Amino acid sequence: MSRKRKRCLSNQPSAAETSAGLAGPPSALPGRASWSGLLRLSLVVVPVKAYPATSTTQTISFNQLHAGCGQRINYHKVCPVHGKVASEAIVRGYPYAPDQYVVVEEAELDQLRPPKDRGLVLEQCIEASQIEPALFAGRTLYLVPEGLPARRPYLVLQEALKRQKKAALGRITLSGHRHVALVRPTGRLLSMHLLHDPAKLRASAALETELRDGAANEQKQRLASMLVDSATAAIDWARYRDDTAEKLVALIEAKIAGRQWVAPAEEPVQVLQLLEALKQSVADCVQKTKAAGPKPPKRRRRSA
Known part of the structure; x- marks a missing residue:
């Protein structure tokens, strides 16, 4: 790597610097609320705030560089007829035939978007086991009461769900999109799990037919x-820590320092x-x- 290119890498801000090994462990503080609104179950209304249950601060990102000189690659929006196009001159088009598009205006899309409802409306209570795990979209938020007056109804609702071993199913609008959400007790909190659209869940029956005659x-x-x-044992989550980011940080630090980096050897898998x-x-x-x-x-x- 040339000296100039090495300097370009070492001066990159800090997606890598926020990772473990360069900046230490992440803060335990919840940070800013990503949503606030009204949690509603029938006539019970509780003002709440939502905090992400997982941290995204340790993501390492890269910039694309020219291999010859180490400079960053830039992308421009270009029309094949008129050349470079300003952002305000770009519209959305749906291809309904080869090289044929129907233009959909932003104002028309706004009419289709759900209203900016600040409510998390719980429509029914269910057994949590009724939810197919494949429906979980991978995004969970912790709900906390917003303000002192909201604490009592929040705790009453949380305790009721906990005692009955139930979860609540409802809907919420986030970033202009309508989501199905599952709310359930987590410790002394309520957690909200965003779900995939149930209509998109693929049936597993066709795959199960291949296993009918495979009993041992x-x-x-x-x-x-x-x-x-x-x-069977108690869960030790430290065993399941993803160390990919730490290995990537070690690689980056070694390259910045000019040291040789040796990838850890993989253990062979014995097939019996x-x-x-x-x-x-x-x-x-x-x-x-x-x-x-x-x-x-x-x-x-x-x-x-």
Whole structure:
């Protein structure tokens, strides 16, 4: 890498600098609320604020550079007939035939968008297990009461859902888009999970037909059950930490410093026959359990 190009990389702001290893662990503070409005269930109305449940501050981004000189690549909006076009001269068009477009004006799109309703309207309560996991869109927000007067109705609603082991299904408008949302108790809070449009969920029945005749014999099934039992343990989320960003930071820091970076070696995967794999897996789990020591005895409930 030339000196000039190396300087271009080292002066890039800070998507990488916000990652672990360059700026330390992320703050535990929730930051700014991403939404505020009224949580409504029938006639019960609670002002709430919504905070993202996950952090996005550790994302590492790159700029595209010219390989020859290290300068950033720029993109321009160009018409093949008239050349460069200003943003205000660009409209939306839908291709209904080859090289044929119908123009849709921004004002027409505004009429189709849902009204700017600041409400999270809960329409029914359900068992949380009724929701197919594939519907979860991967975005969760924590709801907190907005202001002292909102705390009591918020806690009453949260406790009611918790005692009944129920969740509430409703709708909310975010960034001009209508979403189906699932609200459920999380600790002392209410969390809101955004769901995919149920109409987009693909049926799994067609895939399941391929598995009708694939049942294992009783010995293999018994060993598989033993494997599940021996592998059952309390969740330790530290084991599932995504260290991809840390490895990427290490690579970037090594290149900035001019050091050679060596990728960590991958462990080989041993492929065994199913019966042998089950037997060996059960033995490995039992050995790990013995090495970890005995489990603490369960506390007996006192009789009333």
